[in-house]
Amino acid sequence: MRTEIPIYDINNFREYKTQGIVASRFGHYSKTHAHLHSAHRHSFYHLVFFTQGSGHHHIDFKQFEVKPGSVYFMIPGQVHSWSFDEEPDGYIINFSKDYFNSFLSNAGYLQSFSIFSGIADQQVITVPDDTASELAYCFEEILKEGALKGPFGDDLVRTLLLQIFIKAERSTGHKIEAAASSYNQTIFRNFQKLIAEHYRTLKLPKAYAELLYITPNHLNALCKDIIGLSAGELIREQVILEAKRLLINLDLSIADIADKLNFSDHSYFIKFFKKHEGITPEKFRKSNIKQHGK
Structure with missing residues (x-):
C-alpha cells in the first residue's frame, strides 16, 4: 500500500484570473477539494484567513487551532492537512513561486517576512479585530478584481497581496527586514x-x-x-x-x-x-x- 505524501501543483486548480494564482472563499474551496483532510504538499505558496469555523490544522506535523481571525501562511514543500469541527469559512489564496517575479525587483523579498520562514510556529498567527477587518477588505477586493477585466488588474491584485503580507507581519510584532538584501x-x-x-x-x-x-x-x-x-x-x-x-x-x-x-x-x-x-x-x-x- 503506497502512502507517499502527494504533491499538488497550482495547475491542478481552476485558475482565478490569470495563471499562477487561485483565490476563493474557503467555504467553497473546502467543499470541492477533498484532499484537504489528508496529508499533502503544494509546489506553490498558500495562505488561508479564517472568519468562522473551528478545528485543527497540521503543518509539518505540528498542530494548530483553527478559529476566526487565524491566518496560515505556507511555503512550497511543506506538509499539511485539515480537520474541522465546525463548518469553516474565510479566504484562501494560492500563488506560484514566480508570481511576483515580474513585479518585484528583489527576488528574495518574501523571505524577509517571518510568515514565509518555513517555520510553522512563525507562519500561523491570530490577528486583532482591526487587522482582521483590513485583511478581509483586501481579500474581498482581490475576489472582486477576479471578475473584472480592467487595466493593471494583475498588478492591483499583487499590491493587495503585498498589503496582506505586510499587515499580517506587522501584527506579529516581528521586525520586517527592510534591507532584505543585507x-x-x-x-x-x-x-x-x-x-x-x-x-x-x-x-x-x-x-x-x-x-x-x-x-x-x-x-x-x-x-x-x-x-x-x-x-x-x-x-x-x-x-x-x-x-x-x-x-x-x-x-x-x-x-x-x-x-x-x-x-x-x-x-x-x-x-x-x-x-x-x-x-x-x-x-x-x-x-x-x-x-x-x-
Missing part, C-alpha cells in the same frame, strides 16, 4: 538553501560555514539573530522534518529511511529521532498514519 540576510537565505540541498550528507555547521566562506561562529550568531535558533538546530530540524515526511510512506522501512538520510545504521537513526522527538520513528509513524486517516 549581507547577513543574504547569507542566511543561502544557508537555508544549502541545508535543503545537503542535509542528507552535511550535518555540521562547520561544513556549511565553509561553503559560505564564513566562520562557524559567525554563522551561528546570524542564525540566532535572524531566527532565534542556532545553525545546528536548523540543520537538525530539517533532518527530523524530512524523516517525518519519509515515515508517512509505508513502502519505506526504518532502515530504508535511515539510509536515505545517510545515517551509518538504522539504530543510530532511531536514537537520534527519539532524542529530539521523544518517541521512536515507528511510534511516530503509527500515530500519524492514524491521525491523518492513512
